Amino acid sequence: MSENKIEIKNLHKAFGKKVVLDGIDLEIKKGESLVVIGGSGTGKSVLIKCIQGILVPDSGSIKVDGQEIVNANEEIRDAMHGKMGMLFQGGALFDSLTVWENVAFGLIENKRMPRKEAKMEAVRLLRQVGLTPDVADLSPSELSGGMQKRVSLARAIATRPEIIFFDEPTTGLDPIMSDVINDLIIESAKGLGATALTITHDMASARKIADKIAMLYKGKIIWQGTVKEMDNTENPYVRQFINGCSQGPIKVEI
Ligand SMILES: Nc1ncnc2c1ncn2[C@@H]1O[C@H](COP(=O)(O)OP(=O)(O)OP(=O)(O)O)[C@@H](O)[C@H]1O
Numbered sequence: 001m002s003e004n005k006i007e008i009k010n011l012h013k014a015f016g017k018k019v020v021l022d023g024i025d026l027e028i029k030k031g032e033s034l035v036v037i038g039g040s041g042t043g044k045s046v047l048i049k050c051i052q053g054i055l056v057p058d059s060g061s062i063k064v065d066g067q068e069i070v071n072a073n074e075e076i077r078d079a080m081h082g083k084m085g086m087l088f089q090g091g092a093l094f095d096s097l098t099v100w101e102n103v104a105f106g107l108i109e110n111k112r113m114p115r116k117e118a119k120m121e122a123v124r125l126l127r128q129v130g131l132t133p134d135v136a137d138l139s140p141s142e143l144s145g146g147m148q149k150r151v152s153l154a155r156a157i158a159t160r161p162e163i164i165f166f167d168e169p170t171t172g173l174d175p176i177m178s179d180v181i182n183d184l185i186i187e188s189a190k191g192l193g194a195t196a197l198t199i200t201h202d203m204a205s206a207r208k209i210a211d212k213i214a215m216l217y218k219g220k221i222i223w224q225g226t227v228k229e230m231d232n233t234e235n236p237y238v239r240q241f242i243n244g245c246s247q248g249p250i251k252v253e254i
């Protein structure tokens with residue numbers, strides 16, 4: 001039996017009266033790539049933010065490497081943070097910094113790497129995601145959406161995290177660029193031996209990246225399994241979601 005890198009038990013999070021996470025149970029094994037699928041506004045980003053310690057859950061447990069992180073002290077939270085890398089929904093690059101400074105941000109700020117060395121490392125990372133050194137001194141706003149995703153990916157892996165979160169990594173990209181980014185995600189996660197948690201509603205991306213898929217609906221994980229199991233499941237919620245039907249048990253509130 002391989003060990004769990006992340007273990008979530010009975011996690012709850014509400015904002016005022018709005019219950020977002022309503023008893024999440026989820027385990028991610030070391031080195032595994034888990035993809036959480038679910039409709040817009042179902043709490044996928046909130047779930048990641050709870051694991052990262054950006055949001056504090058109302059109750060429940062999140063363990064990383066067996067260590068409880070809910071309400072943990074600052075020292076433990078900092079140590080956990082050091083293990084994690086993140087590709088934000090929408091990229092979230094700093095426009096006031098150059099491309100290389102974005103990529104090297106964690107290296108300079110958290111790992112205290114000297115700027116010259118950090119720039120060399122940033123250029124190496126940019127190459128790894130298919131960008132040439134001449135983009136290093138540009139501003140992120142001078143890049144296309146696909147290039148920005150590559151930069152975000154380079155930044156996410158820069159500190160060689162043990163856990164990488166990908167929040168909607170392919171949103172806004174054409175199908176071919178999406179596939180390129182998916183390949184890069186697989187390569188970089190496997191290359192680092194990292195545990196990956198991706199959230200997406202792009203099923204092509206989910207199929208490609210996932211060792212395991214979990215579906216979030218009404219605050220709970222209502223189904224999980226492999227891609228093959230997903231294709232064979234009779235679960236009407238999963239079937240509706242993967243087929244993208246407006247008809248079915250999932251009602252979209254307009
Ligand atoms: N900081 C916050 N304060 C109040 N409500 C919040 C906060 N963050 C998220 N929410 C609410 O929680 C719900 C889930 O949001 P979340 O961003 O996790 O959705 P999502 O599943 O990531 O959706 P999408 O696929 O559109 O990104 C939404 O109703 C949102 O308004």
Ligand SMILES: [Mg+2]
Binds near residue numbers: 044045046167
């Ligand atoms: Mg989201």
